[in-house]
Amino acid sequence: MTVTNPTYVIRRAVAADEPAIQALVRSERLNPHHLYFRNFVVAVAGNDLIGACQIRRHRDGSRELGSVVVARPWRGRGLSVKLIDRLLADEPSVIHAITRKRHADHYARWGFEPVPSHAAPSAIRRNYRIGSCIGSLMAVLQRRRINWLTILRRPQRPSLAEETRAVA
Numbered sequence: 347m348t349v350t351n352p353t354y355v356i357r358r359a360v361a362a363d364e365p366a367i368q369a370l371v372r373s374e375r376l377n378p379h380h381l382y383f384r385n386f387v388v389a390v391a392g393n394d395l396i397g398a399c400q401i402r403r404h405r406d407g408s409r410e411l412g413s414v415v416v417a418r419p420w421r422g423r424g425l426s427v428k429l430i431d432r433l434l435a436d437e438p439s440v441i442h443a444i445t446r447k448r449h450a451d452h453y454a455r456w457g458f459e460p461v462p463s464h465a466a467p468s469a470i471r472r473n474y475r476i477g478s479c480i481g482s483l484m485a486v487l488q489r490r491r492i493n494w495l496t497i498l499r500r501p502q503r504p505s506l507a508e509e510t511r512a513v514a
């Protein structure tokens with residue numbers, strides 16, 4: 347399914363989107379690794395890629411919502427919410443996310459809840475530790491408050507096929 351708006355379209359990414367995805371994600375200094383188009387949903391206005399988010403598939407089998415980014419002129423209009431809605435709509439498996447503590451409530455609408463780091467899969471714990479170290483170091487260097495991170499988890503959902511069977 348593709349969500350449309352008079353000015354932009356939200357859809358699964360295709361190979362040709364990958365350079366623009368990488369440029370947008372890196373322009374905000376988000377994690378620059380694992381930016382493969384197959385994992386992304388994007389928002390496109392004309393020829394411009396204006397938003398993206400992905401589910402990283404880690405080697406330990408865990409999945410992580412990440413790389414949520416919207417181009418500056420398009421912020422504050424609910425675009426990131428629509429991107430995440432679209433991305434999670436196809437995803438019945440357990441999903442983790444790492445976010446600033448003060449933004450954790452924002453993810454409750456998709457069923458995410460905080461979990462202690464020791465309860466998270468190893469790949470998620472590793473990204474959490476790396477993010478926390480880099481974030482704390484930057485805060486000290488820039489003499490500002492530390493933005494503490496938290497790990498969130500959305501439990502497994504019944505797949506569409508299971509829901510259909512349950513209704514039938």
Ligand SMILES: CC(C)(COP(=O)(O)OP(=O)(O)OC[C@H]1O[C@@H](n2cnc3c(N)ncnc32)[C@H](O)[C@@H]1OP(=O)(O)O)[C@@H](O)C(=O)NCCC(=O)NCCS
Pocket residue numbers: 374376412413414415416417420421422423424425426427428445446449451452
């Ligand atoms: C965070 C970001 C994607 C929000 O995009 P947006 O389209 O303006 O967001 P929306 O209009 O859909 O919604 C705003 C919501 O985003 C939340 N938000 C703002 N900054 C956020 C952040 N850094 N992380 C998570 N959520 C954030 C706000 O709390 C607000 O939540 P509310 O609706 O519950 O009040 C955008 O500001 C951005 O690209 N920032 C730089 C990259 C970034 O920090 N990404 C998040 C970490 S992966």
